Amino acid sequence: MTSTPSPAAGAPDELQRRLGVSDAVMIGLGSMIGAGIFASLAPAARAAGSGLLIGLALAAVVAYCNATSSARLAALYPASGGTYVYGRERLGAFWGYLAGWAFIVGKTASCAAMALTVGSYIWPGQAHAIAVAAVMALTAVNYTGVQKSALLTRIVVAVVLAVLAAAAVASLTSGAADATHLDVGADATFSGVLQAAGLLFFAFAGYARIATLGEEVRDPARTIPRAIPIALGITLVVYATVAVSVLLVLGSGSLAAAGAPLTDAAWAADAHWLAPVVRVGAALAALGSLLALILGVSRTTLAMARDHHLPHALAAVHPKFKVPHRAELLVGAVVAAAAATADLRGAIGFSSFGVLAYYAVANASAWTLTPAERRLARTIPVLGLAGCLVLAFALPASSVISGAAVLTVGAAAYGLRRLTNMT
Template identity: 80%
Template sequence: MSDAVLIGLGSMIGAGIFAALAPAARAAGSGLLLGLALAAVVAYCNATSSAQLAARYPASGGTYVYGRERLGDVWGYLAGWAFVVGKTASCAAMALTVGTYAWPGQAHAVAVAAVVALTALNYTGVRKSARLTRVIVAIVLAVLAAVVTACLTGGTTEAARLAIGADATARGVLQAAGLLFFAFAGYARIATLGEEVRDPARAIPVALAITLVVYASVAVAVLSVLGPDRLAHSTEPLTDAVRAADVPALAPVVRVGATVAALGSLLALILGVSRTTLAMARDHHLPHSLAAVHPRFGVPHRAELAVGAVVAIAAATADLRGAIGFSSFGVLAYYAVANAAALTLTPAEGRPPRAVPVLGLAGCALLALALPLASVLSGAAVLTAGAAVFGVRKVRGHG
């Protein structure tokens, strides 16, 4: 189980915590801690449902396969479509996180450069190795520990005496949860190990609990020195926090840690999105030309170039909060289908306790609809467009 927990931690603890705190504070003030707990509950339900489905359907493709097998072709397609567009937005958010921390004055230019560089690496067959993952997680944990220590020992401000959640509204907490859901992205990796580890059902809550403790510690520490108002308007919240704690020497360390974490996340995300694009292209749900595999490097080079181009455009034009919101909407839609599919499992097929997929489905829907209006409208429009394309292809006999 320890290997599965480590994989889960490596997938979750990354750049999300560097990027999502400020948008969450803007939505809920100090209630972002309540939002963080709610996001973790929904993530647990999603991961548990996905783990049971993965054990039943070990083929690659995730909810794209589960939805198709349990609910019908259209739901599998919509899950795959939601994953591709949601994770593409995640790529843009990670690229913007690189730019924001590496060179704040040129965040968009650095973001585009990072996308181009990592797309080129992926094109030549470079992979994010397990060893690299461990190194990145170690760096991120060390930086986060330094931030928490600096903030809690460097002297607190009036913000530290603010009652947690006292200034929050229900909608604000829900919106914060939807935005903070972005920081838990990656837990599906542990869910897909259903047949490869001894007890994934136990590993999932352990990994999520550890991640929640780490994130909550960081959130409390940052709130204690910045307060919800300053945090809400910060572009580099963890850097600003160590400065406010009178430990400015840590600021460059935090920037390096955030940049390393975001680059690692971006590399893995581009890799994952391009592979899902390849699978959907092979099934003719995306242009079949994207299913080509490079004869020398053995990678889906056209899919990688297409994903890289879209991400570069998004990184050049989007803002970080918008990218996080759109990403969360798409990924929440993806997991809504996973929970619905899990509800159709029988006890003999390993169905989780019914409350888990029910709560997961309701939570995904609630958090998605509570996101900023622009994210909801744009996400709904993209999903509708995807459904329309599926319908047209079905009518023409290609679906």
């Protein structure tokens, strides 16, 4: 197997190598620290109870293996498409297709989860209606070609970090904080902790953005492997601090029942002034994530439609706005329907199943690397692959059944297309 060559030095389409380690770390933080932490704490607490923090650590370990495997593959295959390309080149066309299909269905569910997060924090009583309105508005924004700028990304990250810091400080310094709530594992089960890890994996989504910077960083062979653990480490510290602070004031039982955990924590900590700030911060983070997710899913749909893995009509590009308008409208309609009918925990579980399947293919692809291709220590892709499979099947039964069913439908469609082409 040979890798796709990088653009020749000085070629017109070559990206400039301007990013250092700190730049790559910031991009990773911008991709990870977002609305996921606002949405996933309650479902995870429902599964693991006081074992929530153990589940968070397990999710971080699997995320590290996945990101490291993706980084090595991205250096060899700098073309866009991610694991859709890696699986195709290393394992065969079917596995590349399955990875792309898993990405689309998983990230579509992520869109629904982000939309529901917007609704839960803005107007809990009308969460579904607000979620559908958010999807429709952002689909319209994407349709006209307006994209989230780098400056907007930094602003969103700064606001989210400020809100998380304020919520953590208010909770940690509150008289309502009770250290007995941190009796880790007192009411947890092994299966519950694994399920929580699978749900919390949703909060780390985006870390592989670092792995796609191979053509844009200086000395990528050193920069990317250094940036990944730093960004993941910072994110884990932020998430652990927030989780501990919320657990201290709410306890695992109240956290599990919370519709908007950080808002409830602000009220429990007697920081009433902070509650509307948290609502705005969470909604802003979720809207930013939703905008980027709809954009990403529609582009992957475009790529697969061009390869005839999806209806070729979805590959159409609008003559004026220069966007894949049919793909964007379809994605928007599917996400709106999901946001109108699904619950947040179900959307997170389904999303995690699809994305874990996607990274299972990435780890299996990384395992095939040879010493000449500067392969990783074999323990990393093996641990990543095992972790993805274990966490995927530890998710709530409804998420596993629906996720497996959708992947089976995708595989059947692939087989049917192959048979049709052969006749």
